[in-house]
Amino acid sequence: MDDVMEEDGSFDMMDDHNHNNWEAKADAYGGQAPPPGEPNAVGRSSGVPESESSGASAGRAALNINSSASKFLMNVISREEYQSTYWPKLESAIEQLLTQSPKDYIPISYEQIYSCVYKCVCQQHSEQMYTDLIGKITRHLQHVSEELKSSPPEHYIEKFNTALTQYMGALQSIVPLFIYMNKFYIETKLNRDLREDLVKLFTDCVAEKHVCTLMPLLLQAHSTPFQITPSTMASIIKGLYALRPDWVQLAPALFSNFIPNILPPAMESQLCEYAAQDQKFQRDLVQNGFSRGDQSRKRAGEELTYIFRIMHDGPI
Structure with a gap:
């Protein structure tokens, strides 16, 4: 050692x-x-x-x-020494990783933290370290949830997307730092995985508490083109699906725009409905300043024929 x-x-x-x-x-x-x-x-x-x-x-x-x-x-680490010296160093690094903006860079000695975790695992402090890690991140996510509750509707979607992407980005650093604890305690004694546990924490502490408020806002934003950026909408929908696939049932049509094979195959009887949706989307584009270009050569019913050929023959 x-x-x-x-x-x-x-x-x-x-x-x-x-x-x-x-x-x-x-x-x-x-x-x-x-x-x-x-x-x-x-x-x-x-x-x-x-x-x-x-x-x-x-x-x-x-x-x-x-x-x-x-x-x-x-050099044996007592419980008191772990609590007073080792865990505070780990907690400080975790706090920085959880709160820093993706555009910011806060210098952290990854070698020092990695060595600290390794030492604590070897000295039989894995169980306490895991408890402290879960407690620290749970408190952070509870604070994030409270901030979301106080966000006005016009900023709610962006705030949720920021919280989701920031947390998932932090896990990219936190999980590798605790790889020894994951391997020699969580996997062997708890039969679980650290990343899965931390992702579930976000689901339990944040997403489940806000999905009922978030989904109507997403549906409204999706029906109003350019209310939020397509990248933000895609990020949230894919993130929610990764957290809990059964949330698709809350808005199948919305999820189907970003997740393949969500809806059953289209039927010929629905062609008119698809054409109406396409025409509405084109009208929305025109109202937001996008030109449809030269339509003089388009024949009546061409949209229906095009959709019908795609369904039977594949993309042209």
Whole structure:
């Protein structure tokens, strides 16, 4: 196990093997470093008898073992140390990842956090660390949900999309940082996956509490072209579908515009309805300043014929 020591807020990797060997040799020379040219054995080049040299080697080996054991015990992380030193560092990094804007960059020592998690897992703090992580993110999402509740209707859709994309972006960093905890505790003892647990947290704490308010606004925005950008609409619909596919039933026609194979195959009896929808969409485009171009060569009923041929023969 790598020995991670904390000095001045950082975690440095140290080489216990070399460090302990140097201590043993120093003790053999009365606390002084071994003379040059004698890095391994003590006394043989100085004329010390073989038996005495063997005894000295055995003593140094015992000293090495005792020193390593003492050093390991000195670096055991107590529950109090975990709570006062290690978890605050992890919590601070998580907070930054959850709240930073996608356009912002807040420097985080990923190596330091990764090493901190590794050390805590090796010292049997996985269960507490998982509990603390879930609690931290739950509180954050509860705050996000409260902010959404206070958002006016004209900003509600954009606010929800920002919360969804920001959280999913944060998971791209949080999950890899806790990969050791995921592998050696969540997967092996809980039979779950960290990312799935954190995605479910957003579903439970945010999406389920707002989907009934959000869906009517999405339907209204979809019926009014350019009220919100197509990319925002696609982001939310695909995000909701990823969180809970059964939410399709709330607005099948809306989801079918962004998720393939949602609706059953079209019937010939619905051609007139499709043509009417297409004509309405074209009128909306004209009302919003988009020209239809030269329509002088379009024949009556051409739209229906085109749709009919696509249904039977595939795209032309």
